[in-house]
């Protein structure tokens with residue numbers, strides 16, 4: 001998307017939310033929702049409108065794990081790495097996904113097909129290992145099911 | 156015919172949506188008039204998706220149900236079937252609980268205010284409206300309720316500070332960041348009985364003179380966010396929230412805010428910074444959030460379960476609530492039994508069960524069938540307990556006395572295949588990833604901790620002493636419990652499972 005179009009869409013988003021108490025996180029969520037990530041070109045507009053420095057906005061974006069600096073792959077696979085899921089075999093699934101995709105966490109594999117990310121608890125700790133696949137929650141994920149998901153994604 | 160299939164995220168993650176679709180499809184094909192209710196979870200995650208059918212006013216349970224089994228259930232007229240569990244309320248796991256905070260969760264339609272009232276909702280709020288604010292605060296104080304978010308601070312005392320603070324605007328902030336592994340009580344409550352949290356926050360507002368509130372929900376909980384937003388909208392329409400709460404002329408309103416994937420934002424001052432749109436860096440205390448919180452104004456920050464326990468305290472009285480429990484741990488606690496267990500889920504009970512009763516009896520031991528090796532209690536900052544400490548009763552002081560903590564009451568059970576050096580390393584790695592960066596012992600110390608554990612794993616026994624020193628430095632030199640308590644899982648692993656840190660043993664295991 002051209003820089004001006006990005007700035008324009010960002011301006012609309014900021015205008016809609018600037019009246020909130022503490023509007024920056026809702027704005028960043030909305031920007032990411034609109035573009036799939038938080039583009040650098042959006043930051044000056046947000047800073048200007050909220051009366052912040054660009055460095056301040058950048059500092060906030062970089063603090064939170066949720067905000068992407070670049071677009072994700074066509075699919076996003078998040079695997080829970082936290083303790084209760086580890087107790088149920090999560091590590092083996094992580095190894096399986098990394099091996100099949102040929103990437104580590106925070107990377108996009110197979111020509112943009114899948115982004116692999118860690119997550120620390122999805123609140124499914126009594127039915128782990130847990131995963132979130134394109135926003136959908138999966139409990140008691142098994143090796144065969146993980147393979148099937150990745151196959152479906154062409155990976 | 157009334158059929159219940161939970162909309163709870165855990166139930167959905169196990170196929171509840173497909174079961175619900177199958178129910179509607181089958182009902183249509185058989186020309187049966189079915190009212191499908193998407194309730195919350197009863198907390199028996201090991202039985203999810205749990206389908207219930209109401210017959211003669213009694214709910215009959217079936218579970219865990221697969222979508223493919225639904226036609227057979229209809230064929231059997233929801234009678235005899237291998238998945239039949241009998242009347243829900245008679246299921247032993249449920250019957251043994253004391254459900255005060257979760258009394259309605261899984262029972263009602265989460266978004267029906269009428270259902271909420273029919274099951275005892277709003278009684279506490281009506282009482283609070285009839286009392287002067289100081290009497291409401293006194294009731295909460297007398298109940299003995301302590302913060303369920305982890306620190307265990309008396310809720311009534313916090314409210315008292317905010318009540319007495321003079322300010323044009325005060326706030327109620329609900330901490331729904333629930334980042335601890337092994338915990339899901341906040342999520343279940345918000346998804347299964349959102350009006351209960353709304354009622355609790357409204358009572359907090361009336362008691363302290365706060366007229367605005369926020370629920371800060373972690374972004375990993377999209378279902379909880381959606382249900383809370385819908386419930387708040389319904390509450391506003393019904394006049395439960397807004398300029399005149401239930402026509403009292405006193406105002407309180409409430410908004411949902413989503414987190415952005417930072418564990419440290421569960422720490423209350425980090426959360427407030429995040430809510431203000433800043434980096435989630437921890438603030439030094441004082442000033443207390445109760446005096447200078449959100450936007451520098453007096454703010455109550457309470458966990459979901461603390462706030463959701465207030466309606467029943469007001470409705471049934473402080474004496475009733477504090478009659479449950481042990482020592483200085485009064486009332487009930489929703490245990491969240493997780494990890495490698497036969498029967499995992501949410502079990503609300505009075506404080507005081509021993510860890511062994513919880514793990515062996517209620518959870519039924521491991522799902523893998525292997526011996527239990529360790530239980531991490533209280534999330535990633537909580538200690539690993541060996542079987543030798545299974546006689547520890549569940550209470551704040553009792554766990555602190557064993558160099559542990561109950562935290563938000565999550566229990567992650569591990570079988571004997573767990574490598575405790577690996578778990579100690581993970582604790583340090585997690586701290587390094589999630590540190591807010593303010594203090595050196597936490598930010599740098601955790602990275603050193605990972606390196607030191609790697610040295611130990613390679614057979615460098617001398618590094619054990621370095622690890623111990625490092626843990627002491629983190630304990631003493633950290634501003635908040637992320638850096639300050641990461642030594643709990645690390646040192647408990649080292650103390651209780653020394654073999655896992657010995658090179659000879661490690662080689663033999665490999």
Ligand SMILES: Cc1cc2nc3c(=O)[nH]c(=O)nc-3n(C[C@H](O)[C@H](O)[C@H](O)COP(=O)(O)O)c2cc1C
Pocket residue numbers: 301302303304305306307308310330331332333334335418419420421422423424456457458459461462635636637
């Ligand atoms: C690193 C860290 C993470 C925390 N995470 C949470 C959390 O997710 N939910 C919560 O209620 N409290 C959490 N707390 C505790 C809060 O700082 C605070 O004590 C609590 O929200 C107060 O509410 P309560 O008195 O009702 O427990 C955390 C504390 C620390 C140090």
Ligand code: SF4
Pocket residue numbers: 419437589590591592593594595597598633634635636637638639
């Ligand atoms: S202990 Fe860690 S997380 Fe806590 S304030 Fe210090 S650096 Fe931040």
Ligand code: FES
Pocket residue numbers: 080081082083084085086120121122123124125128129130335336337338
């Ligand atoms: S630990 Fe994986 S879902 Fe909670």
